Amino acid sequence: MTLSILFNLLQVLVVLVFAPLMVGINGWLRERIQAKRGPHILQPYFDLWKLFHKDERISEHSTWIFRVTPYVVFVTPLFVALLIPVLTSYPLFFAFMGDMLGGGFILALGGFFLTLAAIDTGNPYGPMGASRTRMVGFLSEPVFMIVFFTVSVVAGSTIPYIVQQRWIHPLSSFFDPAHVLLLIAFFMLIVAETGRLPVDNPSGHFELAMIDESKTLEYSGKGAALMKWGGAMKFFVLMTIFVNVLVAPWGLASTRSLGAVLTALPLVLAKMAACILALVGVESSFAKLRLFRITEFLGAAFVVCVAALLIRLMEP
Amino acid sequence: MPDLHQTLSLANELNLLAAGLFLLGSFGLIATRQVLDCVAVFAWQSLMLAASAALVAHETHLGHLYVVAGITIATKTLLIPWLLTRTSSERVVARREISQTLNVPTSLLIGLGLAACAYFLAAPLEATAPGARIGVNLPIGLATLLMGAFTVTVRREALPQVLGILSMENGAFFAGLAIASGLPLFAELAAAFDVLIIALVMGLLTRKLHERTGSTAVADLTELREE
Amino acid sequence: MILLLIILLPLAAAILSFWPSHRRSIPGVVTVGATGASVVLALDVAARCASGVIMTGLSGALWCDAFGALVLVVCAFAGFTAALFSIGFTRRATHPMESLRVRRYFVRLDVFLASVLVVPVLANVAFVWIAVALTTLLSVFLVSFNRNAPALEAAWKYAVLTSMGAALALFGVLLLHWSMRAGGGHTFTWAGLNAVAKTLPLTLVKVSFLFMLVGYGTKAALVPFHAWLPDVYSQAPAAVGALLSVLETTVLPYVLLRMLPLFPGASVRWAGSWLMVFGLLSAGGAALLLIQVKDLKRLFAYSTIENAGIILAAAGMGGAAGYGAMYQLMAHALAKPFGFFAAGTAIFFLGTGQLKAMQGLGRRSPWAGAALLAGGLAVTGAPPFALFLSELSILAGGAAAHRLVPVALLTLFMVMAFSAVLYHIVRIVFGEPTGEGPVPSFPKTFALTLAISLAPVLVLGMSLPAGVQQLMRLAAATLGR
Secondary structure (H helix, E strand, O other), X not given: OHHHHHHHHHHHHHHHHHHHHHHHHHHHHXXXXXXXXXXXXXXXXXXXXXXXXXXXXXXXXXXXXXXXXXHHHHHHHHHHHHHOXXXXXXXXXXXXXXXXXXXXXXXXXXXXXXXXXXXXXXXXXXXXXXXXXXXXXXXXXXXXXXXXXXXXXXXXXXXXXXHHHHOXXXXXXXXXXXXXXXXXXXXXXXXXXXXXXXXXXXXXXXXXXXXXXXXXXXXXXXXXXXXXXXXXXXXXXHHHHHHHHHHOOOOOEOOOOHHHHHHHHHHHHXXXXXXHHHHHHHHHHOOOOOHHHHHXXXXXXXXXXXXXXXXXXXXX | OHHXXXXXXXXXHHHHHHHHHHXXXXXXXXXXXXXXXXXXXXXXXXXXXXXXXXXXXXXHOOOHHHHHHHHHHHHHHHHHHHHHHHHOOOOOOOOOEOOEOOOXXXXXXXXXXXHHHHHHHHHHHHHHOOOOOOOOHHHHHHHHHHHHHHHHHHXXXXXXXXXXXXXXXXXXXXXXXXXXXXXXXXXXXXXXXXXXXHHHHHHHHHHHHHHHHOOOOHHHOOOOOOO | OHHHHHHHHHHHHHHHHXXXXXXXXXXXXXXXXXXHHHHHHHXXXXXXXXXXXXXXXXXXXXXXXXXXXXXXXXXXXXXHHHHHHHHHHHHHHOOOOOHHHHHHHHHHHHHHHHHHHHHHHEOEHHHHHHHHHHHHHHHHHHHHHHOOHHHHHHHHHHHHHHHHHHHHHHHHHHHHHHHHHHOOOOOOEHHHHHHOHHHOOHHHHHHHHHHHHXXXXXHOOOHHHOOHHHHHHHHOOHHHHHHHHHHHHHHHHHHHHOOHHXXXXXXXXXXXXXXXXXXXXXXXXXXXXXXXXXXXXXXXHHHHHHHHHHHHXXXXXXXXXXXXXXXXXXXXXXXXXXXXXXXXXXXXXXXXXXXXXXXXXXXXXXHHHHHHHHHHHHHHOOOOOHHHHHHHHHHHHHHHOOOHHHHHHHHHHHHHHHHHHHHHHHHXXXXXXXXXXXXXXXXXXXXXXXXHHHHHHHHHHHOOOHHHHHHHHHHHHOOOO
């Protein structure tokens, strides 16, 4: 019982501490693959440190939403971290509170506040980014839904701890086409949802072309730090769902001992780094899509997902 | 014995995976915007056809299906893509976007509808011959057949239309792996030859079209029409 | 052995035609010789099959009964006349320096003809599919002979649509193979399928039949799938058009009708109804489209669609109409090449195929006008041509089988087509000339071709020899009723 609560809090801590590291690895790998030197792997931590020590300026025309949003964005991924298997392959104390759908809703809440805050200040770029994010969101959310439905059809549940076991028992069902196609679809969703290259260019500095970044332009100091950290944690959480729930629960602790949980940590981080490598590969080999081609990208994800469902039906 | 069972189900599962990726290939042919990528998608789809042939051969112990897999790889994944990119001149396959009569998401949705249709068509057929190991090949093959036909109608460019026809044949052969695996090897060889001729003739025709009309947007060919 | 020889002769002619030589006439002469020889051999095959023999060859790979022999003879004859017509055509249509182009034309014609002739003598259903697919691919470049944009467009439509049809038919063939295995059969031949027809799973045979009907029906240009045909015929050389027309009204119905005996008992009426639906649609649609044509070759194109429809509808009615279907199949395959050659000659004289611009042909060249008039009468079934008798026997047979509605519709469509074709042709032949121009001399090969191809239509319209009757009766018997 206490161990369960302890592990659960440990999961939250892991998300909190290692999320910027993943962002750092991502940035470093991308530059290395493109034959550049790249920033230091710990650069996101330096950035956060710097931002926390800066003054915060808040527009006097803004409302309470603008001030609350950084906290919402910061906290929501932590809540999700309570529900999903970050380190253990068995449910922990708070896992009963929600399934994958619940996690999705909590993350969406952060996105909702982010959109409101972007409109709040009256900065011309904020609403533009917000409306574009909504456009991508309108297209990606049905796909999220279909992913969860497919998962529930294939695995008979949307509780992550049950789903993850479905893919490796028996081992051959890892190659189940429904599983592989789901992975492809969810990978495309991660790309869209975290603003990666075929959909959005996270390293761009041109406000007119931005989707995700332009929403946080107005923040400074502590607010900006929380937003950045929250974004990193959202990325971390999505990756966790991908590598631990949808790919396979390999490397997770299966016994209730502190040692097992602590050894699971580097393994999970390694899995995630491998996944980031794939993501960086995609980012480096595609050009940014025109805004109205994003529908096609997400349409493709949708089709992949429904194809997974169809194959599931056709299986003898 | 349990070991044998394990490998059998693994082959089964891999065959399912090949079927899924094969189906994905036909969606790719509907939606891919670049001519060269289309050719690559077709090669990929044919590779999945060969993989499925090899897996069915493994399961049913029909040796000649391995040969069919080999022929498929040789002709459809290597020779035909090479032929199509060679016979059509450089400018035909230039990196530009293919226009479609319907936009991509709509086409994809219609493709999904066709795949669902194929599922409902195949189910009663499977019921007619009980005991046969039909598996997933029949519905997926039928879906690809229908989606290939749709590709031909929706694409306005010459090479993607050819690829649509070839993927229709792929679909028929994919279904054939399950329902007509007893066809003599010679028939399979002749069919592979036939597909090769299709690619050659259509490739040459594309080239001539490009020479004469300066374009391969075959949908713009509307000179012959009843007044 | 004879069967193999019939296929090998055109192939040998193809090789000889390609042999480089300075004399441009050699490919044509070689082709005419080879195709003439294959006509003689085909007649021999037909004579034997008429006495009830089933011929085989190449250790069972080749197989020919009365139906096959009937198709074989008319195709071989059409190939012979087409080759003869092509000699004059290529001499006029190409530059003296283009001997390579002429050689290529004859090589393609020979290879195409070989692929057509091999269909009715192949035993294995899978190989039949391959041969039918090859007939398309080998004729694509014959269609685009003119090398201009419209000809390429026609060739493209032809290749794309018929290849799509071929893929659908392939699925039908594979389903048929499945049903054969499920029914306990072992040899995937027409004879092997007939042997196990009683035990085939009916659903599979039905679905297979529908796929083949749509697939091969696209190649036969049945009405919802006919879009490519008028374009192709209007662009292809007349000889190629004649051969394609014969292909569509003999070989494709042959492949489809071979399926009929596989339906046991009462289910054959189901298949017959589908044949009638598509047949009547084609006959009616073509009859309507015939009214508005503006191009002479398109006129004959729609007439081809109409006749393919009549043949399938007649076979679908069953009973005595099956005999009428065979009669129509033969008579049309003899008459239509004549019509195409007459049209080709007329177009050659006037330099245009537009109906308006062709008026007054009779004044400018009485011979060409007379030939076109005879061609129009022959293909629409006016007495004394063979098609008149065959259409009568279809209507009589259908009425005897109590298929009154289809018979009434067919009669209506035949009369409509007859009036439409004759309306256009009479205006061409007897109309006032719209323009004057020098009339070129009448090539001897054209006259010879017209005479040779007219003879059988005329003779068979006057009297039907007992041997031919016997052949058609046996062929109708293979329909299984």
